[in-house]
Amino acid sequence: xxxxxxxxPSPRLAIIGLGYVGLPLxxxxxxxxxxxxxxxxxxxxxxxxxxxxxxxxxxxxxxxxVLVKSPSDANGLFCSANxxxxxxxxxxxxxxxxxxxxxxxxxxxxxYKSSETVGRVLKKGDIVIYESTVYPGVTEEExxxxxxxxxxxxxxxxxxxxYSPERINPGDKEHTVEKILKVTAGSTPxxxxxxxxxxxTVITAGTHLAPTIKVAEAAKVIExxxxxxxxxxxxxxxxxFNLLDINTHDVLEAAGTKWNFLPFKPGLVGGHCIGVDxxxxxxxxxxxxxxxxxxxxxxxLNDSMGEYVAAQVVKCMIKKGVTVNGxxxxxxxxxxxxxxxDVRNTKIVDVIASLKEYGIQVSIYDPWANPAExxxxxxxxxxxxxxxxxxxxxxxxxxxxxxxxxDIPSLQKENSVLYxxxxxxxxxxxxxx
Ligand SMILES: NC(=O)c1ccc[n+]([C@@H]2O[C@H](COP(=O)([O-])OP(=O)(O)OC[C@H]3O[C@@H](n4cnc5c(N)ncnc54)[C@H](O)[C@@H]3O)[C@@H](O)[C@H]2O)c1
Numbered sequence: 001x002x003x004x005x006x007x008x009p010s011p012r013l014a015i016i017g018l019g020y021v022g023l024p025l026x027x028x029x030x031x032x033x034x035x036x037x038x039x040x041x042x043x044x045x046x047x048x049x050x051x052x053x054x055x056x057x058x059x060x061x062x063x064x065x066v067l068v069k070s071p072s073d074a075n076g077l078f079c080s081a082n083x084x085x086x087x088x089x090x091x092x093x094x095x096x097x098x099x100x101x102x103x104x105x106x107x108x109x110x111x112y113k114s115s116e117t118v119g120r121v122l123k124k125g126d127i128v129i130y131e132s133t134v135y136p137g138v139t140e141e142e143x144x145x146x147x148x149x150x151x152x153x154x155x156x157x158x159x160x161x162x163y164s165p166e167r168i169n170p171g172d173k174e175h176t177v178e179k180i181l182k183v184t185a186g187s188t189p190x191x192x193x194x195x196x197x198x199x200x201t202v203i204t205a206g207t208h209l210a211p212t213i214k215v216a217e218a219a220k221v222i223e224x225x226x227x228x229x230x231x232x233x234x235x236x237x238x239x240x241f242n243l244l245d246i247n248t249h250d251v252l253e254a255a256g257t258k259w260n261f262l263p264f265k266p267g268l269v270g271g272h273c274i275g276v277d278x279x280x281x282x283x284x285x286x287x288x289x290x291x292x293x294x295x296x297x298x299x300x301l302n303d304s305m306g307e308y309v310a311a312q313v314v315k316c317m318i319k320k321g322v323t324v325n326g327x328x329x330x331x332x333x334x335x336x337x338x339x340x341x342d343v344r345n346t347k348i349v350d351v352i353a354s355l356k357e358y359g360i361q362v363s364i365y366d367p368w369a370n371p372a373e374x375x376x377x378x379x380x381x382x383x384x385x386x387x388x389x390x391x392x393x394x395x396x397x398x399x400x401x402x403x404x405x406x407d408i409p410s411l412q413k414e415n416s417v418l419y420x421x422x423x424x425x426x427x428x429x430x431x432x433x
Pocket of ligand 1: 016017018019020021022038039040044095096097098110113114117131132133134167168169170272
Protein backbone atom coordinates (compact mmCIF):
# COMPACT_ATOMS: atom_id res chain seq x y z
CA UNK A 1 0.00 0.00 0.00
CA UNK A 2 1.41 3.46 -0.85
CA UNK A 3 1.94 6.02 1.91
CA UNK A 4 -0.93 8.19 0.51
CA UNK A 5 -3.58 5.71 1.53
CA UNK A 6 -2.52 5.82 5.17
CA UNK A 7 -3.59 9.43 5.55
CA UNK A 8 -7.22 10.04 6.32
CA PRO A 9 -9.07 12.01 5.19
CA SER A 10 -7.26 12.09 1.88
CA PRO A 11 -5.16 15.30 1.75
CA ARG A 12 -6.24 18.29 -0.31
CA LEU A 13 -3.51 20.85 0.14
CA ALA A 14 -3.34 24.61 -0.11
CA ILE A 15 0.15 26.08 -0.27
CA ILE A 16 0.00 29.73 0.81
CA GLY A 17 2.79 31.78 -0.82
CA LEU A 18 4.32 30.51 -4.06
CA GLY A 19 7.88 31.81 -3.88
CA TYR A 20 11.25 30.04 -3.75
CA VAL A 21 9.94 27.71 -1.03
CA GLY A 22 6.23 27.40 -1.80
CA LEU A 23 6.36 26.61 -5.51
CA PRO A 24 8.77 23.64 -5.40
CA LEU A 25 6.80 22.23 -2.46
CA UNK A 26 3.44 22.73 -4.23
CA UNK A 27 4.81 21.10 -7.38
CA UNK A 28 6.11 18.15 -5.39
CA UNK A 29 2.88 17.56 -3.42
CA UNK A 30 0.92 17.93 -6.67
CA UNK A 31 2.51 14.74 -7.98
CA UNK A 32 0.55 12.87 -5.27
CA UNK A 33 -2.41 15.02 -4.19
CA UNK A 34 -4.76 17.78 -5.35
CA UNK A 35 -2.94 21.04 -4.52
CA UNK A 36 -4.05 24.65 -4.79
CA UNK A 37 -1.15 27.10 -4.85
CA UNK A 38 -2.37 30.40 -3.42
CA UNK A 39 -0.54 33.73 -3.67
CA UNK A 40 -1.61 37.37 -3.28
CA UNK A 41 0.55 38.32 -6.26
CA UNK A 42 -1.78 37.95 -9.27
CA UNK A 43 1.10 38.48 -11.72
CA UNK A 44 2.95 35.52 -10.19
CA UNK A 45 -0.23 33.39 -10.44
CA UNK A 46 -0.74 34.33 -14.12
CA UNK A 47 2.87 33.50 -14.95
CA UNK A 48 2.72 30.16 -13.12
CA UNK A 49 -0.53 29.19 -14.84
CA UNK A 50 1.25 29.90 -18.12
CA UNK A 51 3.99 27.46 -16.99
CA UNK A 52 6.59 30.16 -16.25
CA UNK A 53 8.54 30.32 -12.98
CA UNK A 54 10.55 33.53 -12.70
CA UNK A 55 12.50 32.21 -9.73
CA UNK A 56 13.90 29.56 -12.13
CA UNK A 57 13.45 26.84 -9.51
CA UNK A 58 11.04 24.72 -11.59
CA UNK A 59 11.62 23.98 -15.27
CA UNK A 60 8.79 24.85 -17.67
CA UNK A 61 8.07 21.22 -18.66
CA UNK A 62 8.15 20.02 -15.02
CA UNK A 63 5.69 22.71 -14.00
CA UNK A 64 3.40 22.20 -16.97
CA UNK A 65 3.22 18.49 -16.24
CA VAL A 66 1.49 19.08 -12.87
CA LEU A 67 -0.72 22.06 -13.74
CA VAL A 68 -4.48 21.38 -13.74
CA LYS A 69 -7.39 23.55 -14.87
CA SER A 70 -9.58 23.53 -11.77
CA PRO A 71 -9.14 23.37 -7.98
CA SER A 72 -11.46 20.37 -7.87
CA ASP A 73 -9.36 18.33 -10.30
CA ALA A 74 -7.67 15.19 -9.02
CA ASN A 75 -3.90 15.24 -8.31
CA GLY A 76 -2.15 18.28 -9.72
CA LEU A 77 -1.45 21.95 -9.08
CA PHE A 78 -3.97 24.73 -9.57
CA CYS A 79 -2.61 28.24 -8.95
CA SER A 80 -4.94 30.97 -7.78
CA ALA A 81 -5.26 34.27 -5.91
CA ASN A 82 -8.90 33.54 -5.11
CA UNK A 83 -9.82 32.56 -1.55
CA UNK A 84 -12.79 30.54 -2.80
CA UNK A 85 -10.37 28.08 -4.45
CA UNK A 86 -8.76 26.99 -1.15
CA UNK A 87 -11.92 26.59 0.89
CA UNK A 88 -12.21 22.82 0.34
CA UNK A 89 -8.63 22.03 1.40
CA UNK A 90 -7.85 20.21 4.64
CA UNK A 91 -4.10 20.89 4.92
CA UNK A 92 -2.89 24.51 4.69
CA UNK A 93 0.87 24.94 4.33
CA UNK A 94 2.11 28.50 4.84
CA UNK A 95 5.32 29.51 3.03
CA UNK A 96 5.27 33.32 3.14
CA UNK A 97 8.30 35.58 3.71
CA UNK A 98 9.63 36.36 7.20
CA UNK A 99 11.73 39.50 6.71
CA UNK A 100 13.17 42.00 9.18
CA UNK A 101 12.32 45.70 9.26
CA UNK A 102 14.85 48.52 8.84
CA UNK A 103 15.93 48.08 12.45
CA UNK A 104 16.49 44.34 11.92
CA UNK A 105 13.45 43.41 13.98
CA UNK A 106 11.30 40.46 12.80
CA UNK A 107 8.40 41.60 10.63
CA UNK A 108 5.62 39.02 11.04
CA UNK A 109 3.12 40.92 8.84
CA UNK A 110 3.03 38.31 6.00
CA UNK A 111 2.52 35.55 8.62
CA TYR A 112 -0.34 37.45 10.31
CA LYS A 113 -1.95 38.26 6.95
CA SER A 114 -1.68 34.73 5.58
CA SER A 115 -3.02 33.33 8.89
CA GLU A 116 -6.04 35.65 8.49
CA THR A 117 -6.52 34.26 4.98
CA VAL A 118 -6.40 30.68 6.23
CA GLY A 119 -8.62 31.57 9.22
CA ARG A 120 -11.37 32.63 6.81
CA VAL A 121 -11.62 29.16 5.28
CA LEU A 122 -10.59 27.01 8.27
CA LYS A 123 -12.89 24.09 9.10
CA LYS A 124 -13.08 21.47 11.83
CA GLY A 125 -10.33 18.86 11.49
CA ASP A 126 -8.05 21.03 9.32
CA ILE A 127 -4.28 21.20 9.92
CA VAL A 128 -2.29 24.40 9.30
CA ILE A 129 1.43 23.76 8.81
CA TYR A 130 3.90 26.65 8.84
CA GLU A 131 7.15 26.38 6.89
CA SER A 132 8.41 29.97 7.13
CA THR A 133 11.57 30.43 9.20
CA VAL A 134 10.69 31.95 12.57
CA TYR A 135 11.84 32.14 16.19
CA PRO A 136 10.54 29.50 18.61
CA GLY A 137 6.95 30.28 19.60
CA VAL A 138 5.75 32.12 16.48
CA THR A 139 3.46 29.32 15.26
CA GLU A 140 1.60 28.73 18.52
CA GLU A 141 1.85 32.19 20.12
CA GLU A 142 1.51 34.50 17.10
CA UNK A 143 -0.17 32.62 14.23
CA UNK A 144 -2.56 30.28 16.03
CA UNK A 145 -4.33 33.14 17.90
CA UNK A 146 -5.02 34.78 14.50
CA UNK A 147 -6.42 31.50 13.17
CA UNK A 148 -8.65 31.16 16.26
CA UNK A 149 -9.86 34.77 16.13
CA UNK A 150 -10.73 34.78 12.44
CA UNK A 151 -12.20 31.26 12.24
CA UNK A 152 -13.95 31.21 15.63
CA UNK A 153 -12.60 27.65 16.03
CA UNK A 154 -10.65 26.28 18.98
CA UNK A 155 -7.00 25.24 18.66
CA UNK A 156 -6.20 21.58 19.30
CA UNK A 157 -9.92 20.86 19.57
CA UNK A 158 -11.38 21.98 16.22
CA UNK A 159 -8.19 22.54 14.21
CA UNK A 160 -4.49 21.75 14.61
CA UNK A 161 -1.10 23.12 13.67
CA UNK A 162 2.20 21.81 12.42
CA TYR A 163 5.62 23.17 11.63
CA SER A 164 8.07 21.89 9.06
CA PRO A 165 10.98 24.19 8.25
CA GLU A 166 12.21 24.36 4.69
CA ARG A 167 15.89 23.71 4.00
CA ILE A 168 16.11 24.26 0.25
CA ASN A 169 18.99 26.14 -1.29
CA PRO A 170 17.73 28.15 -4.30
CA GLY A 171 19.72 27.60 -7.48
CA ASP A 172 20.93 24.20 -6.24
CA LYS A 173 19.65 21.63 -8.72
CA GLU A 174 21.15 18.73 -6.77
CA HIS A 175 19.65 19.22 -3.30
CA THR A 176 16.04 19.68 -4.38
CA VAL A 177 13.20 19.69 -1.85
CA GLU A 178 12.44 15.95 -1.97
CA LYS A 179 16.13 15.10 -1.47
CA ILE A 180 16.56 17.06 1.77
CA LEU A 181 15.59 15.37 5.02
CA LYS A 182 12.70 17.31 6.50
CA VAL A 183 12.04 18.12 10.15
CA THR A 184 8.34 17.90 11.05
CA ALA A 185 6.27 18.65 14.15
CA GLY A 186 2.65 18.84 15.24
CA SER A 187 0.62 20.59 17.93
CA THR A 188 -0.21 17.21 19.56
CA PRO A 189 1.70 13.91 19.33
CA UNK A 190 -1.03 12.51 17.09
CA UNK A 191 -0.94 15.51 14.75
CA UNK A 192 2.86 15.36 14.70
CA UNK A 193 2.57 11.82 13.35
CA UNK A 194 0.00 12.95 10.78
CA UNK A 195 2.16 15.85 9.58
CA UNK A 196 5.16 13.53 9.42
CA UNK A 197 3.20 10.95 7.41
CA UNK A 198 2.11 13.65 4.97
CA UNK A 199 5.69 14.75 4.25
CA UNK A 200 6.89 11.14 4.09
CA THR A 201 4.72 10.65 1.00
CA VAL A 202 6.90 13.01 -1.03
CA ILE A 203 10.23 13.55 0.76
CA THR A 204 12.41 10.70 -0.46
CA ALA A 205 15.25 11.69 1.90
CA GLY A 206 12.99 10.96 4.88
CA THR A 207 11.74 12.98 7.81
CA HIS A 208 12.62 13.69 11.43
CA LEU A 209 9.61 14.10 13.71
CA ALA A 210 10.55 16.64 16.39
CA PRO A 211 8.80 16.38 19.77
CA THR A 212 7.21 19.86 19.62
CA ILE A 213 6.62 22.72 17.22
CA LYS A 214 8.97 24.97 19.24
CA VAL A 215 11.80 22.43 18.90
CA ALA A 216 11.33 22.33 15.11
CA GLU A 217 11.20 26.16 14.92
CA ALA A 218 14.37 26.45 17.01
CA ALA A 219 16.16 23.78 14.95
CA LYS A 220 15.72 25.73 11.72
CA VAL A 221 16.71 29.11 13.09
CA ILE A 222 19.91 27.72 14.64
CA GLU A 223 20.90 25.96 11.40
CA UNK A 224 21.14 29.33 9.67
CA UNK A 225 22.55 31.14 12.71
CA UNK A 226 25.32 28.54 12.98
CA UNK A 227 26.21 29.14 9.34
CA UNK A 228 26.20 32.91 9.83
CA UNK A 229 28.52 32.70 12.86
CA UNK A 230 30.92 30.32 11.11
CA UNK A 231 31.15 32.59 8.08
CA UNK A 232 31.68 35.59 10.38
CA UNK A 233 34.60 33.74 11.95
CA UNK A 234 36.32 33.13 8.61
CA UNK A 235 35.55 36.71 7.54
CA UNK A 236 37.37 37.87 10.66
CA UNK A 237 40.25 35.53 9.79
CA UNK A 238 40.36 37.02 6.28
CA UNK A 239 40.72 40.51 7.78
CA UNK A 240 43.53 39.33 10.09
CA PHE A 241 45.39 37.40 7.39
CA ASN A 242 45.15 40.32 4.95
CA LEU A 243 46.92 42.45 7.56
CA LEU A 244 49.54 39.72 7.96
CA ASP A 245 49.89 39.38 4.19
CA ILE A 246 48.95 35.69 4.30
CA ASN A 247 46.61 34.11 1.74
CA THR A 248 43.44 33.17 3.70
CA HIS A 249 42.41 30.47 1.21
CA ASP A 250 45.81 28.80 1.54
CA VAL A 251 45.44 28.84 5.33
CA LEU A 252 41.93 27.37 5.14
CA GLU A 253 43.10 24.67 2.75
CA ALA A 254 45.94 23.71 5.10
CA ALA A 255 43.74 23.75 8.24
CA GLY A 256 41.05 21.83 6.35
CA THR A 257 43.27 18.77 6.27
CA LYS A 258 42.31 18.16 9.92
CA TRP A 259 39.31 15.81 10.14
CA ASN A 260 37.17 18.12 12.27
CA PHE A 261 38.01 21.53 10.78
CA LEU A 262 34.84 23.08 9.34
CA PRO A 263 35.12 24.07 5.66
CA PHE A 264 33.73 27.63 5.66
CA LYS A 265 34.90 30.33 3.29
CA PRO A 266 34.92 34.09 3.72
CA GLY A 267 32.25 35.99 1.81
CA LEU A 268 29.31 38.37 1.72
CA VAL A 269 26.29 37.04 3.61
CA GLY A 270 23.16 38.28 1.86
CA GLY A 271 19.76 36.92 0.93
CA HIS A 272 16.76 36.58 3.18
CA CYS A 273 17.78 33.55 5.25
CA ILE A 274 21.27 33.40 6.73
CA GLY A 275 21.61 37.16 7.08
CA VAL A 276 18.11 37.55 8.55
CA ASP A 277 17.24 34.51 10.65
CA UNK A 278 19.80 35.17 13.44
CA UNK A 279 17.92 38.42 14.12
CA UNK A 280 14.77 36.36 14.75
CA UNK A 281 16.56 34.28 17.38
CA UNK A 282 18.21 37.36 18.89
CA UNK A 283 14.85 39.13 19.18
CA UNK A 284 13.29 36.26 21.10
CA UNK A 285 16.33 35.99 23.38
CA UNK A 286 16.17 39.73 24.11
CA UNK A 287 12.47 39.51 24.87
CA UNK A 288 13.39 36.98 27.54
CA UNK A 289 16.10 39.26 28.95
CA UNK A 290 19.15 37.62 27.39
CA UNK A 291 21.37 39.72 25.14
CA UNK A 292 23.01 37.37 22.63
CA UNK A 293 26.67 38.20 22.15
CA UNK A 294 28.04 35.74 19.60
CA UNK A 295 24.95 35.79 17.37
CA UNK A 296 24.87 39.59 17.07
CA UNK A 297 28.66 39.90 16.80
CA UNK A 298 28.47 37.54 13.81
CA UNK A 299 25.77 39.66 12.23
CA UNK A 300 27.75 42.89 12.75
CA LEU A 301 30.88 41.40 11.26
CA ASN A 302 29.13 39.94 8.23
CA ASP A 303 27.16 43.14 7.63
CA SER A 304 30.41 45.12 7.53
CA MET A 305 32.02 43.03 4.77
CA GLY A 306 30.71 45.08 1.81
CA GLU A 307 32.59 48.18 2.96
CA TYR A 308 35.67 46.08 3.69
CA VAL A 309 35.71 44.54 0.20
CA ALA A 310 35.42 48.01 -1.39
CA ALA A 311 38.35 49.29 0.70
CA GLN A 312 40.44 46.26 -0.36
CA VAL A 313 39.67 46.88 -4.04
CA VAL A 314 40.67 50.54 -3.68
CA LYS A 315 43.96 49.52 -2.00
CA CYS A 316 44.72 47.22 -4.95
CA MET A 317 43.98 50.08 -7.37
CA ILE A 318 46.26 52.50 -5.51
CA LYS A 319 49.07 49.92 -5.36
CA LYS A 320 48.84 49.46 -9.14
CA GLY A 321 48.76 53.19 -9.78
CA VAL A 322 45.17 53.24 -11.05
CA THR A 323 43.55 56.62 -10.39
CA VAL A 324 40.64 55.84 -8.10
CA ASN A 325 38.46 58.91 -8.49
CA GLY A 326 36.54 58.56 -11.76
CA UNK A 327 37.81 55.01 -12.45
CA UNK A 328 35.54 52.66 -14.40
CA UNK A 329 34.88 49.41 -12.53
CA UNK A 330 32.97 46.34 -13.65
CA UNK A 331 31.11 44.33 -10.99
CA UNK A 332 30.51 40.75 -12.08
CA UNK A 333 27.27 39.69 -10.40
CA UNK A 334 24.66 41.46 -8.28
CA UNK A 335 22.47 38.57 -7.03
CA UNK A 336 22.86 37.47 -3.41
CA UNK A 337 24.25 34.11 -4.49
CA UNK A 338 25.44 32.18 -7.51
CA UNK A 339 23.24 30.74 -10.29
CA UNK A 340 20.06 32.24 -8.86
CA UNK A 341 18.14 35.38 -9.96
CA ASP A 342 17.33 36.54 -6.40
CA VAL A 343 18.63 40.05 -5.70
CA ARG A 344 16.89 40.61 -2.38
CA ASN A 345 19.20 41.70 0.41
CA THR A 346 22.28 41.20 -1.75
CA LYS A 347 25.42 42.54 -0.11
CA ILE A 348 27.01 43.34 -3.47
CA VAL A 349 25.05 46.61 -3.27
CA ASP A 350 27.01 47.49 -0.10
CA VAL A 351 30.26 47.00 -2.05
CA ILE A 352 28.93 49.14 -4.90
CA ALA A 353 27.72 51.92 -2.58
CA SER A 354 31.11 52.01 -0.89
CA LEU A 355 33.01 52.02 -4.20
CA LYS A 356 30.87 54.94 -5.36
CA GLU A 357 31.87 56.88 -2.25
CA TYR A 358 35.47 56.69 -3.52
CA GLY A 359 34.32 58.34 -6.76
CA ILE A 360 34.44 55.07 -8.75
CA GLN A 361 31.93 54.57 -11.58
CA VAL A 362 30.49 51.07 -11.32
CA SER A 363 28.93 49.06 -14.17
CA ILE A 364 27.17 45.80 -13.33
CA TYR A 365 27.01 42.71 -15.51
CA ASP A 366 24.86 39.84 -14.24
CA PRO A 367 23.44 37.23 -16.65
CA TRP A 368 20.96 36.05 -13.97
CA ALA A 369 19.53 39.21 -12.42
CA ASN A 370 16.53 40.92 -13.96
CA PRO A 371 17.69 44.54 -14.66
CA ALA A 372 14.16 45.87 -14.00
CA GLU A 373 14.15 44.24 -10.58
CA UNK A 374 17.62 45.58 -9.76
CA UNK A 375 16.47 49.05 -10.77
CA UNK A 376 13.29 48.71 -8.73
CA UNK A 377 15.03 47.44 -5.57
CA UNK A 378 18.22 49.52 -5.62
CA UNK A 379 17.78 52.28 -8.24
CA UNK A 380 20.89 51.07 -10.06
CA UNK A 381 21.44 49.93 -13.65
CA UNK A 382 22.63 46.45 -14.55
CA UNK A 383 22.87 44.48 -17.76
CA UNK A 384 22.56 40.85 -18.82
CA UNK A 385 24.92 41.49 -21.76
CA UNK A 386 28.71 41.29 -21.61
CA UNK A 387 29.82 44.94 -21.70
CA UNK A 388 31.56 46.11 -24.84
CA UNK A 389 34.26 48.19 -23.12
CA UNK A 390 37.38 47.85 -20.99
CA UNK A 391 37.59 48.71 -17.31
CA UNK A 392 40.15 50.02 -14.79
CA UNK A 393 39.07 47.33 -12.35
CA UNK A 394 36.96 44.16 -12.43
CA UNK A 395 35.46 42.64 -9.29
CA UNK A 396 34.13 39.09 -9.33
CA UNK A 397 31.32 39.43 -6.81
CA UNK A 398 29.19 36.33 -7.44
CA UNK A 399 30.39 32.96 -8.74
CA UNK A 400 27.77 32.45 -11.47
CA UNK A 401 28.80 29.56 -13.72
CA UNK A 402 28.98 31.95 -16.73
CA UNK A 403 31.84 33.86 -15.07
CA UNK A 404 34.01 30.74 -14.98
CA UNK A 405 33.96 30.75 -18.80
CA UNK A 406 34.23 34.52 -19.17
CA ASP A 407 37.29 36.01 -20.88
CA ILE A 408 37.91 38.51 -18.06
CA PRO A 409 41.20 39.93 -19.48
CA SER A 410 39.27 41.09 -22.56
CA LEU A 411 37.30 43.38 -20.21
CA GLN A 412 40.39 44.89 -18.59
CA LYS A 413 42.43 47.90 -19.58
CA GLU A 414 46.17 47.55 -19.35
CA ASN A 415 47.20 47.58 -15.66
CA SER A 416 43.60 47.01 -14.58
CA VAL A 417 42.87 45.46 -11.17
CA LEU A 418 41.14 42.08 -10.77
CA TYR A 419 39.62 41.37 -7.35
CA UNK A 420 38.03 38.04 -6.50
CA UNK A 421 35.44 38.15 -3.71
CA UNK A 422 34.61 34.44 -4.09
CA UNK A 423 38.16 33.08 -4.29
CA UNK A 424 37.45 31.04 -7.43
CA UNK A 425 39.84 32.61 -9.95
CA UNK A 426 43.02 31.10 -8.56
CA UNK A 427 46.06 33.13 -7.53
CA UNK A 428 46.40 35.19 -10.69
CA UNK A 429 44.42 38.09 -9.25
CA UNK A 430 45.37 41.35 -7.54
CA UNK A 431 43.35 40.62 -4.45
CA UNK A 432 40.81 38.30 -2.93
CA UNK A 433 38.77 38.07 0.22
N1 LIG B 1 14.48 31.12 -0.22
C1 LIG B 1 15.17 30.32 0.58
O1 LIG B 1 16.33 30.01 0.33
C2 LIG B 1 14.57 29.74 1.82
C3 LIG B 1 15.05 28.52 2.31
C4 LIG B 1 14.50 28.00 3.46
C5 LIG B 1 13.49 28.70 4.12
N2 LIG B 1 13.06 29.90 3.64
C6 LIG B 1 11.99 30.57 4.36
O2 LIG B 1 10.76 30.30 3.69
C7 LIG B 1 9.89 31.44 3.77
C8 LIG B 1 9.49 31.87 2.36
O3 LIG B 1 10.65 32.29 1.67
P1 LIG B 1 10.71 32.44 0.08
O4 LIG B 1 12.13 32.62 -0.27
O5 LIG B 1 9.91 31.37 -0.57
O6 LIG B 1 9.94 33.83 -0.09
P2 LIG B 1 9.46 34.46 -1.47
O7 LIG B 1 9.45 35.93 -1.24
O8 LIG B 1 10.22 33.89 -2.61
O9 LIG B 1 7.96 33.97 -1.64
C9 LIG B 1 6.94 34.30 -0.80
C10 LIG B 1 5.63 34.34 -1.59
O10 LIG B 1 4.62 34.58 -0.65
C11 LIG B 1 3.69 35.48 -1.22
N3 LIG B 1 2.96 36.12 -0.15
C12 LIG B 1 3.34 37.12 0.66
N4 LIG B 1 2.36 37.40 1.55
C13 LIG B 1 1.34 36.55 1.29
C14 LIG B 1 0.06 36.36 1.85
N5 LIG B 1 -0.35 37.10 2.87
N6 LIG B 1 -0.73 35.40 1.32
C15 LIG B 1 -0.31 34.65 0.28
N7 LIG B 1 0.88 34.79 -0.30
C16 LIG B 1 1.70 35.74 0.20
C17 LIG B 1 4.53 36.42 -2.05
O11 LIG B 1 3.75 37.06 -3.04
C18 LIG B 1 5.59 35.47 -2.61
O12 LIG B 1 5.20 34.95 -3.87
C19 LIG B 1 10.65 32.49 4.55
O13 LIG B 1 10.30 32.38 5.90
C20 LIG B 1 12.10 32.09 4.37
O14 LIG B 1 12.91 32.52 5.44
C21 LIG B 1 13.54 30.40 2.47
